[in-house]
Ligand SMILES: Nc1ncnc2c1ncn2[C@@H]1O[C@H](COP(=O)(O)OP(=O)(O)O)[C@@H](O)[C@H]1O
């Protein structure tokens with residue numbers, strides 16, 4: 102894709118190996134792409150195809166074994182600086198929150214990682230805004246602990262945290278997998294809203310091509326460490342000669358299929 106926006110991530114023929122000799126496993130194989138500012142990108146593929154490894158390279162947690170990976174034209178060197186701008190949401194919201202502290206205190210503490218830490222009042226205001234952005238009244242979580250909330254509510258707390266942190270780039274790795282399809286669509290709508298309001302770049306990692314179609318500007322289909330198909334949802338879905346894409350389409354539960362395709366972000370525009 103040609104875009105007039107700056108490039109956020111640039112991968113030039115990157116590979117990532119684990120182990121050596123007989124146990125050598127190449128999780129990402131000679132992958133190249135550019136991701137532009139304010140794009141919503143989905144990385145889609147089956148289990149073990151290398152999605153999370155690619156997401157971790159974007160977060161600076163892994164360095165590619167070969168090739169070059171750049172964030173805004175530079176290699177990722179200082180993780181603290183990197184995480185000031187690039188944030189993640191991972192699969193399990195309960196894993197991201199400590200059971201022994203209130204939700205509010207943890208949402209407020211999340212802002213500690215920012216280089217220019219806002220004032221106490223500003224922190225409170227930003228957390229309140231984050232909660233309101235995901236339709237939770239601040240009073241509803243006052244004094245509450247993670248175990249007092251449902252999985253779906255905790256997913257929203259993760260999104261509230263993102264809204265409070267306002268990262269430039271968000272890496273969301275199967276963030277919606279714990280909740281049912283209806284809540285998922287809801288969360289993706291929020292994610293899309295956060296993206297638009299905060300002018301974020303979002304990389305959404307999922308095995309569900311229906312969800313990807315629903316929210317993305319562009320989709321990368323991965324299989325066995327490689328990107329095997331990429332483009333706008335229309336381009337990817339129309340490329341029916343690509344067998345891995347077809348298989349992923351077959352995997353969408355029948356009940357949601359028409360709904361996802363019909364309600365896709367692009368058809369709303
Ligand atoms: N730290 C690691 N050490 C060895 N192998 C790994 C490591 N992380 C991932 N892998 C392997 O790389 C492949 C891709 O993993 P991953 O990116 O987690 O897949 P997924 O697409 O399901 O997120 C898998 O075969 C996995 O076993």
Ligand SMILES: [Mg+2]
Nearest residue numbers: 152153154274
């Ligand atoms: Mg994964």
